Amino acid sequence: MRIDEKRDENGVYVTLNELLKFGHVAKGFSFLPSQPVHSILSGRHGSKVRGRGMDFSEMKQYVQGDDPRSMDWKATRRTGKPYIRVFNEERDRNVWLVVSQRNSMFFGTKMMMKSVAAAHLTAISAFRVVGSGDRVGAVVYNDETLKFFKPQRSKQGVIHILSEVVKQNQALHASNSNNTKDRLNEALKIVSATAKHDDLVILIGDGRAMDEESTRYITALSAHNDVIAALVYDPMEKELHASGSLFLSDGTVSVDVDSSSQSFQKRFSGRMEERVEGLMHLSKKHTIPLFSISTERPVLDQVQEQLGAAVSAKRRV
Incomplete structure (x- = not known):
């Protein structure tokens, strides 16, 4: 599918130019071990982010x-003078972005679709990683295919990843009927086979494709690497507002439901609660930081609040 730079429909789809703009503003947060006290990655929250390794440089x-x-x-005992070992921080850590553009992401009732929020988060993360001197790779997937990108430490590498995100994003449509869960597990299998020790894996999606196999892959990855999960959601998934007749479709089957029914509202919100509880259990059991991204607010603001500190624009670095 040709990427249409003009297809920007107020939060329904993204363009490459839109995502590239995040390269100038992806600041105010970090994936490194040293974290602001308000960050969900800080030690007081029980998170672990190993960060880069350290190479011995010299004795002085x-x-x-x-x-x-x-x-x-x-050395101090041998020479009779105090000596210290100096280390340099490694600059080639691999960060993997596992990005969902599945049909379930083509939903949104506020500022943007979940698929658009995921695309924004991908751009913000990729530019921040490269800006920190690390390499960024990715697996971008939808219901039909996935695309693998080897880690690179360059803007061109980021552009390749974002171009695929845009391609898959613009292929989304309400009439799409395929909604398989297998692609997430395929993506996790690829990352599991290629990630080194102490890499960072960032999962970006709505959690709807998670199953027991996904949990096994994530558990294995977290044993030797850092894993961060970003749950992208729409407020309507948490609380369905009563509006009488509501038309719903998955692209194949369409139903007309009474959204004012309390029993229906309870079942509807219960699905989201069940998904979140499953992710929270996985997060707590394997010390995997979990943060959420809503479709009702700018993504960068939410990232800076949860992974950084609430600082003014002048202090953002």
């Missing part, structure tokens, strides 16, 4: 102000 004589925890006691 201790001077006032150096970190005593870096003291090399063997």
Whole structure:
């Protein structure tokens, strides 16, 4: 499908130009171990983000102000003078974005579709990763196919990923009927086979494709890598407003329901609660940070609030 740069329908679809604009504003948060106190990745929330490894650089004589925890006691005893070991931070950590553009993401009642919010989050994350000196790779998938991108530390690599996101996003339509869950597991299988130790895997989607196999893959990944889950949702999934007759369709079957029925509202919201509870259980059991992205507000604001600190624009770095 040709990417149509003019197909920008107020939050229904995204364009490449729209996503590239995030390259200038993807600031105010970090995926590194050192976190602001308000970040869900900070230690007080029980999260773990290993961050990059450390390479030994040199030995140097201790001077006032150096970190005593870096003291090399063997060299100190041997020379009779205090020495410390100096390390340089590795700059080639791989960060994997697992991005859903499934039909279930083509839903939204507020500012944007869930698929658009996921695309925004992908762009924001990819530009932040590359801006931090790390490599970003991705698996972008929908109900019919998936596309794998090897990690790169370049803007061109980000553009390749975002171009595929736009392609799959613009292929979404209310009449699409295929809604398989297999693609998520295929994506996780690929990342599981290619991720190194201490990589970071960021899952971006609405959680509707999660099953027992997905849980097994995520559990295995989290044993040697960091995993962060981003749940993209629409407020209407949490609470269905009573409006009488409501027409619903999955692209194949259409139904007309009474949304004012309390029993229907309870069942409807219960599906979302069940999905969130499952993700929360997985998050708690394997120390996987979980944050949520709503379709009713700008995505960058939500990312900065949850993964960074509530700071003014002048202080964002």
